[in-house]
Amino acid sequence: MSDISSQQSPEKTIKRQAFLFPLSVKVIAVLICALIPPFALVFLVADLLHIPQVPPSVVRSGIVHVGSFTIPVIYVVVLATFALSLGLGIALAEMLFIHPSRRLLHWLINLRREGFKKIPPLSLPGSDEIGEIGRQLGFAALAFSRGSEESQASMEQRSLFIMTAAHQLRTPLTALLWTIEAVQNPTTSSEERTKLLSSMSESLSRMRLVIEHILASANVEEGRFGFVFEQIDMVSLIEKIILEMRPFSEKQQVQVSFEHDGAFLVFADKERISLALADLLSNALQYTPGGGSVRISLKSEGEKLEVAVADTGIGISEAERAMIFNKFYRSERARHMRPDGSGLGLYLVRNIIEKHGSEITIESTEGKGTRVSFYLHSKRDQFSS
Amino acid sequence: MNIPYTYTMTKVLVGEDDEMLSSLMVRRLQAEGYETDASYDGVQTLAKVAEWKPDLLLLDILMPNKSGYDVLEELHTKGEQTGMRVVILSNLSAQEDVERAKKYGVFDFLVKANTTPAEVVDKVKSIIPPTAK
Numbered sequence: 001m002s003d004i005s006s007q008q009s010p011e012k013t014i015k016r017q018a019f020l021f022p023l024s025v026k027v028i029a030v031l032i033c034a035l036i037p038p039f040a041l042v043f044l045v046a047d048l049l050h051i052p053q054v055p056p057s058v059v060r061s062g063i064v065h066v067g068s069f070t071i072p073v074i075y076v077v078v079l080a081t082f083a084l085s086l087g088l089g090i091a092l093a094e095m096l097f098i099h100p101s102r103r104l105l106h107w108l109i110n111l112r113r114e115g116f117k118k119i120p121p122l123s124l125p126g127s128d129e130i131g132e133i134g135r136q137l138g139f140a141a142l143a144f145s146r147g148s149e150e151s152q153a154s155m156e157q158r159s160l161f162i163m164t165a166a167h168q169l170r171t172p173l174t175a176l177l178w179t180i181e182a183v184q185n186p187t188t189s190s191e192e193r194t195k196l197l198s199s200m201s202e203s204l205s206r207m208r209l210v211i212e213h214i215l216a217s218a219n220v221e222e223g224r225f226g227f228v229f230e231q232i233d234m235v236s237l238i239e240k241i242i243l244e245m246r247p248f249s250e251k252q253q254v255q256v257s258f259e260h261d262g263a264f265l266v267f268a269d270k271e272r273i274s275l276a277l278a279d280l281l282s283n284a285l286q287y288t289p290g291g292g293s294v295r296i297s298l299k300s301e302g303e304k305l306e307v308a309v310a311d312t313g314i315g316i317s318e319a320e321r322a323m324i325f326n327k328f329y330r331s332e333r334a335r336h337m338r339p340d341g342s343g344l345g346l347y348l349v350r351n352i353i354e355k356h357g358s359e360i361t362i363e364s365t366e367g368k369g370t371r372v373s374f375y376l377h378s379k380r381d382q383f384s385s
Numbered sequence: 386m387n388i389p390y391t392y393t394m395t396k397v398l399v400g401e402d403d404e405m406l407s408s409l410m411v412r413r414l415q416a417e418g419y420e421t422d423a424s425y426d427g428v429q430t431l432a433k434v435a436e437w438k439p440d441l442l443l444l445d446i447l448m449p450n451k452s453g454y455d456v457l458e459e460l461h462t463k464g465e466q467t468g469m470r471v472v473i474l475s476n477l478s479a480q481e482d483v484e485r486a487k488k489y490g491v492f493d494f495l496v497k498a499n500t501t502p503a504e505v506v507d508k509v510k511s512i513i514p515p516t517a518k
Binding site: 167171173174175181182199 | 409413477496497
């Protein structure tokens, strides 16, 4: 990318600069220079200008013989003066106006040929309007190039997002499709049927979660917050989430415990906070091998409530920690363990927590476990919503 | 005079990490008369292919430890001419995913979310019947 504007700040570049030699001055200069020969001729003829070899009388009434032609000197002189004038005028115009314009044109053509991806440097001489056109065009091209790069990146992100979301939905959909067939099969025992029906309900709740993720993510992207804050009791909210996740925690063979010292009312968006906690719990269960445990704890500290989810799972290394909140990032070990995840969860969780006026804190030891915590406020004015 | 025939059941290995889906598929195939086994990740799939030598492999792509692609790659480089057919059963469906699998000469590529177990079984039957002499 070009360095054209690296020195100047954007605001400066939009204002017109004061010109040292505006074009008008240059036009006058060119005209004056071009008019010198005719003036010189007039002075010569009017005897005001003396050129040693050329007496005025010769110019005025002399005659030149060229072959068999007789040409008055004055014709020749006038012609020569015109030619000189024209030549001088054109030379100066070429130098001051036409050459820079041509350079500008070539630069623009090159720019279009490169598709605005590489911006070649352009420095037009002269501190006049043409020079300024060059500068402004440089900035404009840079801005355009940046804008189109951003737009491209954004479109790619959107595509990736759609693909990820659709794939995430396919998994529970497959389970539903295959399970229904088994349920309809007359050879399936009724005890088996009961198990299958409960798994169908699990698939549906998984699909609901994914769809909530998609919608929440779309909102985040478009900057539409739509958070509705109200007083909610965290204890009952978390108990509900743990209950909903029971089939999953049992399947993973991970024990879930909940520690708190009584009901605590906080100001939060019920849907979003539920989503965030469900996500953290899901992650903890997902990345903790069978036989491990997950502990959710609530600790009141004055007007704040610390919410923490701790597991005995695979942990997050230093290197991974920097990246895990990125929109689609999934650590190598996570991908190894569960290739199917979208990497979308923590990005949303962090966003939700931030909107609640807090930060997400992670403590982790690779191979031992992870503790994720954040704060919620009991008073509305504790954070800007 | 009776010449005894030995019928051998066709062996199908189901490589799928989701246990529920795997058991649904295994049960369906067994009901149709196939001898079936299951593996739950890429490493296990490769091990079972080597030791059990199935006639057909139903292979998922997104699996832990080694993906379906890794399995295909290793089977390819080993180059054993077992005549084992491979059918991909995956929820990936992008052009490049299908092409990547087909490069290894898989017999077919089925998208799980769009295919019922009955349809999978029909496909398997069309490739290789449950019993062969």
